[in-house]
Amino acid sequence: MTKSRRCPLVPADDEDVGVEFSRCEMHYDTGLEYHVIVAAVVQPEKKFNSSETNVVWQIGEEIRGNEPLMHPKSINNFDSTETIDLESTEIISYTRHQRSRLRIVHGIVNIVGWGTLLPSGVIVSRYMRIFPKPCKNWYDIHVTCQTSGYIIGSAGWALGLWLGKASHNYKFNIHNTAGLLIFIFATIQMLVL
Structure with missing residues (x-):
């Protein structure tokens, strides 16, 4: 203890x-x-x-x-600060909203990239060749989904790296490891296209 x-x-x-x-x-x-x-x-x-x-x-x-x-030591406790203008009683800055917004963007971008577009590319390559009817452009759709998913996911990963560096008081070890593994496996997947 x-x-x-x-x-x-x-x-x-x-x-x-x-x-x-x-x-x-x-x-x-x-x-x-x-x-x-x-x-x-x-x-x-x-x-x-x-x-x-x-x-x-x-x-x-x-x-x-x-x-x-x-x-x-939760993340909300490290972000609980604000600056107030006592003459106008308006909040000048509210730290939690700024980082919280970036965390939400990080999550959405990663869900779209890694969680939606990359799996969609896999589904296209597996099923659009023959079902429901043969599609001649299945490979182009597959590459488009995989490439755009990788680019968007990498942007979310980079934002996550920045957020991790900015929140030096708080460590996300499991989250960081999962993000690194997703990035490595997605990079390997992109190399075989």
Whole structure:
């Protein structure tokens, strides 16, 4: 078992973090069955831009006394930040949406390339020669499906490599291995065309 890092509600006496806490409390919400931490932070205007603030939030389940322990290491916990403009109350940036959108694109592109077009090319080569009736262009359709599937799948794979490098705090070992194997076998398949 790894040693968990402790995160006290207030900084240690010898730490100068440059902010003051005007209110710091913790209570248990019986309706939600959650511990809620509320802290009002006073930011010195000399050190901070008073019109913008960066917000980081976490949901954790473990607590020791009045100190929350390390939050879960899921991808949602690493993406839970935003920058808010306090004058207009609009969200300037929301990190989770940017990476989440790229993850969705990565998934869709890979499903279309590796999961739809490549298998369609195999089905065409196996069945369109004779069923439902002989097709003279079956080989051209087969090559088109295989080539476009490989190109689209490779684009999704490259996006996955970039996402993996960008999320250095989180490792997807099984997912990375599966993606690498799919890319290797698809490349071998393309070499025999």
